[in-house]
Amino acid sequence: MVKANWKLNNAWEVIRHIADPELPFLTLEDLGVVRGITSDSSGLLYIEITPTYIGCPGMTVVQETIQSELKNKGYKSTVTRSFSPPWTTDWITEKGRQKLESAGISPPQPKRIGGTIINERNPITCVRCGSMETEKISEFGASACKALYRCLSCGEPFDHFKCI
Amino acid sequence: MSSQDQALLFEVLLRLADDNFILGHRISEWCGHAPTLEEDLALPNIALDLIGHAQVLYQMASKVDVAKRDEDQLAFLRLEHEYKNVLLVEQENGHFGDTILRLFYFSVFMKLLWKRTKEVTSFDELKFFAEKAYNEMVYHVRYSSEWVRRLGIGTHESNCRMLGSVHNLAPFVGELFLVDSFDREAQEKKILPNIATFLEDWKKEIFEVFNKSNLRLGVVALEKQGGRLGNHTETFGYLLAELQYLQRTFPGAKW
Numbered sequence: 001m002v003k004a005n006w007k008l009n010n011a012w013e014v015i016r017h018i019a020d021p022e023l024p025f026l027t028l029e030d031l032g033v034v035r036g037i038t039s040d041s042s043g044l045l046y047i048e049i050t051p052t053y054i055g056c057p058g059m060t061v062v063q064e065t066i067q068s069e070l071k072n073k074g075y076k077s078t079v080t081r082s083f084s085p086p087w088t089t090d091w092i093t094e095k096g097r098q099k100l101e102s103a104g105i106s107p108p109q110p111k112r113i114g115g116t117i118i119n120e121r122n123p124i125t126c127v128r129c130g131s132m133e134t135e136k137i138s139e140f141g142a143s144a145c146k147a148l149y150r151c152l153s154c155g156e157p158f159d160h161f162k163c164i
Numbered sequence: 165m166s167s168q169d170q171a172l173l174f175e176v177l178l179r180l181a182d183d184n185f186i187l188g189h190r191i192s193e194w195c196g197h198a199p200t201l202e203e204d205l206a207l208p209n210i211a212l213d214l215i216g217h218a219q220v221l222y223q224m225a226s227k228v229d230v231a232k233r234d235e236d237q238l239a240f241l242r243l244e245h246e247y248k249n250v251l252l253v254e255q256e257n258g259h260f261g262d263t264i265l266r267l268f269y270f271s272v273f274m275k276l277l278w279k280r281t282k283e284v285t286s287f288d289e290l291k292f293f294a295e296k297a298y299n300e301m302v303y304h305v306r307y308s309s310e311w312v313r314r315l316g317i318g319t320h321e322s323n324c325r326m327l328g329s330v331h332n333l334a335p336f337v338g339e340l341f342l343v344d345s346f347d348r349e350a351q352e353k354k355i356l357p358n359i360a361t362f363l364e365d366w367k368k369e370i371f372e373v374f375n376k377s378n379l380r381l382g383v384v385a386l387e388k389q390g391g392r393l394g395n396h397t398e399t400f401g402y403l404l405a406e407l408q409y410l411q412r413t414f415p416g417a418k419w
Contacts, residue, residue, distance in 0.1 A: 054296055055216015083220075084292035086299060139307035140206035144213055144300075148202060164299050 008037050011045055011077075014069050021061040022143055025103050028062065032091030035082060045070060045077035050087045053144045053164075089163050101127055105146065106160040126151035127158050136160075165228070169353065173287070174228045175248070176350045178238070179392065181221035182249035185239060187270055188214030189407050190257055199260055206307065210267070213300055224289055240411035244401055245394035252336035254391070254400045258329070261315050261322070265329040268308035272369045273340050275301035280357035287355050309373045316377025323378050330379055338386035341366075346392075 015037070016029035028034050028049075036048040047066055051059045063079040070077045089108035092100070097107040106127045123132040131153035141148040146159045165173070192211035198204035222235035229238070253270065257263045278301060282294035315322045341363045350356040363384065370381050390396065410417055 051296075053213065053216065053300060054220055054293070055213045057212065082292070083296045084288075086292070086296035088299075138202035138206050139303060139310070140209040142205060144209040148205075162303065164303070 007039060007043075007075075008045075010073070011037050011047075011070060011075060014073055014075075015047065015066055018062070018065050018069060021058040021065075022056075023100075023103070023105075025099050026092075026096055028066075030093050030096030030099060032093060032096075033062070033087060043076070045075050047077055047079045048082050049079060050082055050085075052087050054083070056144065087164075089161065092161075100161055104128070104158055106149065106158060108161045108163040110163075124149055124160050126154060126156070128156050129154040167230070170228045170230070172346065172349055172353065173355060174225055174230075175346050176355055177221050177225035177228070177290075179248045179346075181218045181225060181238070182247050183253055183270075184214045184221065184274075185218035186247070186249045186403070187253040187267075188212075188218060189403065190253065190255075191263065191267065193257055194263065203260070207263075210304060210307070213304070217297055217300075220293060224293075236411065240408050244396055244404055247396065247400070247404075248392055248394060250336070250339045250342075250391045251388050251397055252333070252340065254396060254403055255333075255336065256399055258332070259325065261326050262329045262332065264308055264311040264315065265326065266333055267304065268312050268373070269333065269337060269340075269370070271301055271304035271308050272366055275305050276362045276365055276369075277357070277359070280362060284357045285355055286353075290355070305369075312373055312379070313377045316374070316379045326377070326379055330381065334382055334384075335387035337384050339389045339391060341384070342386060342389060342392060344392060 012034075015034055016027060018028045020026045020028065020031055023031075031052065033049050033052060034047065035050050036046075038046045038048075040046070047070075049059070049062060049066070059081065063081075066079050067077055090110050092108065100107040104127050106124055109124075124134050124136075125132050126134055126149075129151060131151055133152040134149050135152060136147060137150050137157065138148040140146075141159050145161060145164070147162050148157060149160050150157045188211045191207050191214065194204070194207040195211075196204065198207050218239070219235060222238045225238060226232075226234050233241075252266060255266070275298060278294040278298035282291050282298060285291045285294065312326070315326050317323065341360055343358070343360045347356065347359055351358050367381065367384065374381055388397075
């Protein structure tokens with residue numbers, strides 16, 4: 001990300017700590033959804049974000065939160081959405097993946113080879129007991145980005161963040 | 165952009181948006197009614213994806229609309245004959261198997277459409293969108309195909325009912341692959357791929373799943389049609405009555 005001057009750096013400091021509305025233990029930095037911060041001669045900031053899923057209802061909240069947090073610091077901003085390049089779970093930071101795991105959500109398998117989604121064939125491991133004996137209950141869990149799994153060893157159900 | 169090109173682009177985007185929007189609305193009707201809690205979570209999330217896709221497509225369409233309508237006006241304030249979705253997506257949900265089978269047909273179709281679109285379109289905004297939408301469709305196909313298989317080979321009862329679903333939806337499949345003068349022009353102008361060319365790929369994917377599911381796909385022929393021209397089936401009026409209720413009652417209402 002280009003952060004040409006102190007003002008953009010300050011803006012980034014504000015934005016990076018904003019929590020995701022659906023996974024509040026993750027920040028926008030952890031998710032990798034902020035794609036650019038620029039400003040024009042009038043001082044207006046342009047923030048470019050990319051949605052995790054096109055229809056993700058959390059994105060509107062994210063847009064509004066960025067604007068209001070920056071306003072609190074005295075910055076005027078415009079937040080735009082861009083689809084290119086498409087967001088991928090590979091952009092979730094290592095720290096973000098650890099946070100997911102400690103929240104009981106199995107992190108996405110880092111998988112892009114030759115630009116195609118690998119349908120996750122490797123076993124999804126249970127976040128509680130580490131067993132590889134798991135089964136998918138539903139392709140879509142509490143949100144579009146997660147699937148619901150069950151561990152056949154410890155019997156507990158858990159969310160899995162799908163690779164996309 | 166010439167006014168002719170603008171009208172073409174508007175029509176192309178509107179068709180895509182309407183297909184996704186109307187199916188998204190239909191699937192949202194399952195919220196609170198699905199057979200299990202897991203499916204009650206899955207189906208509304210799928211509806212959310214489809215309505216989200218439609219929203220962005222309406223935004224793109226709005227930019228080239230000569231009547232300068234915004235996305236909400238396009239989604240909620242048009243008359244019945246102004247919607248250009250295929251008849252398949254507006255049909256009533258039927259039972260869970262009917263809904264799943266229609267979703268399977270549509271998801272495979274959209275997956276192929278977005279895949280080809282991102283390869284051929286010269287319209288950048290649509291190309292970027294198609295890349296993202298394609299990735300999401302992979303999961304819709306996987307979800308629906310797994311259910312088709314489960315119901316197809318489940319019990320005698322579930323198999324019979326799925327055979328019934330295949331039979332009932334058959335007249336509506338052909339319209340997905342209908343190519344009219346708009347499609348031909350969109351293809352010449354490199355906005356959209358040639359839809360007719362991926363009928364074979366579509367059938368191949370459906371066959372692969374059906375072969376494992378004790379189901380048979382008959383001949384895909386153009387039977388019921390009219391949606392692309394704005395001629396809809398009776399059920400569509402009822403659908404719009406519910407879908408548009410809020411905006412008609414409280415014009416300009418916003419969340």
